[in-house]
Structures are given as C-alpha cells and as structure tokens.
Amino acid sequence: MRRRRIIRWTVVGALILAPILVLGWRLPECTPALTADITYTIALDGSQRTGAAYSIRGIPVNILVDKDGIIRGIRSGAFGSKEQVIAWLDDLTSSEATPPLPGVAPMVGHVAPDFTLPTLDGGTVALSELRDKWVLINFWATWCRYCVIQMPYLQAAFEERGSEIEFIGINVGESEEKVRKHIEG
16 A cells, blocks of 8 residues: 555656656746846847858857957857856956957857848847957847746846947847747737
C-alpha cells in the first residue's frame, strides 16, 4: 500500500514537473514583465540580409560595436537580468581597443557589417551613422521565448546606459505588422 502511494505521488509529481522542465513554464511572479514598454530602437530585417551579413544562425544574439565600428563582443543566448547586460557592457567598454583586423567579418576585432534598416517608428537606422557611439545590436524574433524574456532586461539597461550606448533590436524575418503587434501589445 505504501509503495503504491509513493509510485502514485511520483507519477503526479512527474506530470506536474514535466511541462515546467520541458516547456520552461514559470510561475507568473517569476517571469519578468514581457510587455514592458520598449523604447530603444526596433529595426526590421524582413529580408534577413542583415542577419545573414552577421552570420546569425540562432537567436538571441547580442553584438557590441565600438565607436570605430569594430565588433568588441558577440554573445549568443539571452541575458538573465539587467545586471548581466550591464556587466557585459562594462567589461567590453572598459577593455582597451585594438586596431581592426583586415576586412569586414562578423567576428570580434573586425569591422561590423554596415546596414540600413527601417524602424518601427517609420524612420531608418544605419550603423554607419552611429560612428562615435557604442552600439549594442540585439537580433531577435517574436517567436523566440528567450528573446522576449530578455527584452525587459535590455530595456532596463538602455534606461541606465542609453546616453552612452545606442541599443538597436533587429527583428529577423518577421513582418512589420507582427513586430508592431508584439511591441505595442
């Protein structure tokens, strides 16, 4: 009888924990607000040309470009907190600059590939026009759960460091309508 009860509770526990572990479900109070107001620049790469120029295969990917247009850091995977974003930025912006490696390649030490993309606010953003400013480029999509989870952390970091670093969220491969609906709720 006792053994049967243990087996039953083990099965019940497995049925409860499996969706949490497999699908990453979280309790509401443990999940950051996914509908936080995003005020940094959101650009649209519907053709995926910019993503291809940066060799983006999976998302989220964050790239930090220095004032001279040199890639100083590439981070695959989502940030788990605003503090992680700030620590990454602090680490890379405080390190000494080195001369750029020859050619344009999406690798640390090389010149960042230029792009001009439409933005959700009806304008355009061009990396070449942001020289003399550090730029954090975040490649993301609405269907990417980790991209969406990290957006409030990027927003919080933007609010703290936006006067020093330009933040650009580049949505890869989705329509303006879909992105707008996601951002504006």
